[in-house]
Amino acid sequence: MAIYLNGKAASQSIKDEVRERVSALKEKGTDVALAVILVGDDPASRIYVNNKQKACDYTGIGSFTYELPEDTGEEELLRLIEQLNDTDSVSGILVQMPLPAGIDENAVINAIDPLKDVDGFHPLNIGKMFTGDDALISCTPAGIMELLKRNGVEIEGKECVIVGRSNNVSKPLAILMLRENATVTICHSKTKDLKKVCKKADILITAIGKPGFFGRDSIKKGAVIVDVGINRDDSGKLRGDVDHEAVDDMVSYITPVPGGVGPMTVAMLMKNCVDAAERKR
Numbered sequence: 001m002a003i004y005l006n007g008k009a010a011s012q013s014i015k016d017e018v019r020e021r022v023s024a025l026k027e028k029g030t031d032v033a034l035a036v037i038l039v040g041d042d043p044a045s046r047i048y049v050n051n052k053q054k055a056c057d058y059t060g061i062g063s064f065t066y067e068l069p070e071d072t073g074e075e076e077l078l079r080l081i082e083q084l085n086d087t088d089s090v091s092g093i094l095v096q097m098p099l100p101a102g103i104d105e106n107a108v109i110n111a112i113d114p115l116k117d118v119d120g121f122h123p124l125n126i127g128k129m130f131t132g133d134d135a136l137i138s139c140t141p142a143g144i145m146e147l148l149k150r151n152g153v154e155i156e157g158k159e160c161v162i163v164g165r166s167n168n169v170s171k172p173l174a175i176l177m178l179r180e181n182a183t184v185t186i187c188h189s190k191t192k193d194l195k196k197v198c199k200k201a202d203i204l205i206t207a208i209g210k211p212g213f214f215g216r217d218s219i220k221k222g223a224v225i226v227d228v229g230i231n232r233d234d235s236g237k238l239r240g241d242v243d244h245e246a247v248d249d250m251v252s253y254i255t256p257v258p259g260g261v262g263p264m265t266v267a268m269l270m271k272n273c274v275d276a277a278e279r280k281r
């Protein structure tokens with residue numbers, strides 16, 4: 001029987017810690033606030049934005065939400081970011097992705113003040129993360145590291161295989177794992193013998209968006225599984241990239257879906273907001 005890496009519980013502890021820090025800052029006269037910009041009406045993005053607002057309410061972080069229409073131009077969005085960069089009461093800025101076609105996501109990310117870049121997407125923060133300098137770090141990979149650490153999962157010297165090559169999860173996670181002295185392999189859809197590579201992993205991280213793709217033939221006995229996939233199967237049920245029922249008796253730890261990595265992302269966003277406010281102070 002695998003041990004579940006309970007993201008809900010860890011996320012709750014982190015939000016409680018953030019709440020205390022926010023309250024201490026308030027006593028010293030510093031408010032913490034997050035500005036969220038949502039362009040268009042993507043239903044999944046709206047759910048994510050609502051979850052972020054709820055977490056702000058819980059932790060005492062102020063939230064300003066800017067809902068812009070689908071046909072908003074890049075110039076207008078960049079102007080709003082400039083304005084928020086210059087607003088002292090805003091500690092963090094998050095532009096919900098994906099953006100409508102026609103808006104250059106990189107231009108938007110580059111426009112955010114790196115000190116307010118609570119997503120950790122700005123090249124300056126990515127560069128600092130590479131060199132181990134103090135930086136705002138992308139929330140999902142930071143959340144995965146925190147979940148493993150809080151559950152006592154050892155990382156040093158382990159074979160860590162990451163499946164997926166996204167800028168917001170897999171690539172930064174590889175660097176964070178390397179910083180903790182893991183041996184890291186990143187694989188993707190063009191990797192030869194993908195399942196064979198996965199089978200050598202002590203820690204397997206899957207982020208490909210294919211429900212139940214990884215089964216017993218991809219996993220080493222006793223491995224730690226971090227399932228970043230959030231997919232709806234044909235019956236509408238949420239499923240990860242791993243076939244959890246099939247591998248449950250052969251893995252040591254596994255993140256459930258839902259309730260594993262997902263809640264950690266929001267918690268780490270709250271942590272980044274209070275880190276940003278403390279740094280500014």
Ligand code: GUN
Nearest residue numbers: 094095096097098119139
């Ligand atoms: N869309 C999906 N995940 C994320 C995220 O972590 N940050 C932003 N800004 N948009 C997203």
